[in-house]
Amino acid sequence: MSTAPVPASKLPDLGTTIFTQMSALAQQHQAINLSQGFPDFDGPEYLKQRLSWHVSQGANQYAPMTGAAPLREAIAEKTAQLYGWQPDANSEVTVTAGATEALFAAISALVRSGDEVICFDPSYDSYAPAVQLSGGVLKRIALQPPAFKVDWQRFAEQLSPRTRLVILNTPQNPSATAWSAEDMQQLWAAIADREIYILSDEVYEHICFAKGGHASV
Ligand SMILES: Cc1ncc(COP(=O)(O)O)c(C=O)c1O
Numbered sequence: 001m002s003t004a005p006v007p008a009s010k011l012p013d014l015g016t017t018i019f020t021q022m023s024a025l026a027q028q029h030q031a032i033n034l035s036q037g038f039p040d041f042d043g044p045e046y047l048k049q050r051l052s053w054h055v056s057q058g059a060n061q062y063a064p065m066t067g068a069a070p071l072r073e074a075i076a077e078k079t080a081q082l083y084g085w086q087p088d089a090n091s092e093v094t095v096t097a098g099a100t101e102a103l104f105a106a107i108s109a110l111v112r113s114g115d116e117v118i119c120f121d122p123s124y125d126s127y128a129p130a131v132q133l134s135g136g137v138l139k140r141i142a143l144q145p146p147a148f149k150v151d152w153q154r155f156a157e158q159l160s161p162r163t164r165l166v167i168l169n170t171p172q173n174p175s176a177t178a179w180s181a182e183d184m185q186q187l188w189a190a191i192a193d194r195e196i197y198i199l200s201d202e203v204y205e206h207i208c209f210a211k212g213g214h215a216s217v
Helices: 018-028 045-056 069-083 099-110 127-133 152-158 181-191
Strands: 116-121 137-142 163-169 197-201
Touching: 099 127, 099 163, 099 197, 116 127, 127 137, 137 152, 152 181, 163 181
Parallel strands: 116 137, 116 163, 163 197
Antiparallel strands: none
């Protein structure tokens, strides 16, 4: 039997994620799994063909750290077409392996020990551990059903000289509500004269059924 000491966890209260728990339950009961993004259709044929073509041509080496240039350029172009703002593909676009890596990278880059971070609950469960690992203090604002709208008075009360970052998610998982352009204006009005960053998690930008469409930060 090994007697090696087990190093103490840096996140002792984390537990098993709700995604793992619910997906295991769905499998156990043969239920439709609505808890995690398991589409019941395959990816586009064209995309699969292109992927296998590039692999067969030897595109199996490290990409540049920020991502392959044509991909960054395509992302910048897509952003310009959708939102009317063209980011610089070299200095303002970074490709990551999924959103969770991007969230972790952004939070670790911005949040310093003792910084306060505001998020809106219920929230995607990778925000809190990333803030904790960065030494930040998470201030949670509970959104109330059925509308899950931000109470801007409460938001203003949560701001402090230590507020460094606000994390928002629209369209939101799990409430399925979306921020409007007015919400974005309210956020801007609340923080405009302060040095606060916004981390806007918009992974569901193309799955938005809100009347006004998706309002991007
Ligand atoms: C709001 C939100 N952000 C980010 C993610 C993670 O995205 P990815 O699978 O690309 O890491 C999810 C996945 O459930 C999510 O719901």
